[in-house]
Amino acid sequence: MKDRKLLNIELGRISADEYVHGRPESGVVLVLDNIRSAHNVGSAFRTADAFGVDKIYLGGICPVPPSPELRKVALGAEEVVPFEHVDDVVALVKRLQADGYTVVAVEQTVHSVKLDEWGKAEGNAHAAAHRPFLSAAACASLRPERYALVFGNEVAGVQQEVVDACDLSLEIPQQGTKHSLNVSVSIGVVLWGIRH
Incomplete structure (x- = not known):
């Protein structure tokens, strides 16, 4: 055997209670804009748990826990990642901005910054040139202390008014x-x- 797989007991997993009460804030939240599939929402919970996301906002028609389909994919992550359902995603974006988040639509747009340029000088200059209302601090790093990532519907993507x-x-x-x-x-x- 060249490289033995670790057993679950060797992964250093902590209990859900330890995680909920002891994890530091990451400064990252997810906003799911009208994602219709419970499997996709369940996967979002599981991925959010893996990366220490602070909260998931479920917008519009998103399935909301408890849901057997969602749980099948989330594997219990929906019990440890805080979530909130909202009807109006645009109003949520404005609320998050007022709370100090830089809100980022993950979408292909005329002026979108490529993920591999985010935080680099060329990506910052691109954002500054096309989003002049961004603060100097946001343009300087494009990695604010707190940010919300908005992901859209499986067919239509992020709604234009949300973008x-x-x-x-x-x-x-x-x-x-x-x-x-x-x-x-x-x-x-x-x-x-x-x-x-």
């Missing part, structure tokens, strides 16, 4: 012919990307 309300747009560079990823995959890619 318009956000501070900037971020896109995942892609090859191939579809230029489209499943929303649960996008969540994982972006959370991994902003961490590195």
Whole structure:
């Protein structure tokens, strides 16, 4: 055996109670804009748990726990990641901005910043040139202390009025012919990307 897989007991998992009461804030929240699939929402919970996301906002038609379909994919993460259902995602974006979050639509737009340029000088300059209302501090780093990542519906993406309300747009560079990823995959890619 070249490389033995770790047993679950060796992974150093903590209990849900220890996690809920002892984890530090990451400064990251997710906003799910009308995601219709319970499987995708369940995957979002599981990924949010893995990356230490502070909270998930479930907008519009998103399935909400408790849900057997959602739980099947979330594997209990819906019990440890705080969540809130909201009807109006635009109003939520404004509320998060008032609370000090930079709100980022994960969407392909005319002026979106590529994930691999986020935080680099060229990405900052691009955002500053096309989003002049951004604060100097937001343009200087594009990695604010607190930010909300907005992910959209499986078919329509992030609603245009939500994109318009956000501070900037971020896109995942892609090859191939579809230029489209499943929303649960996008969540994982972006959370991994902003961490590195």
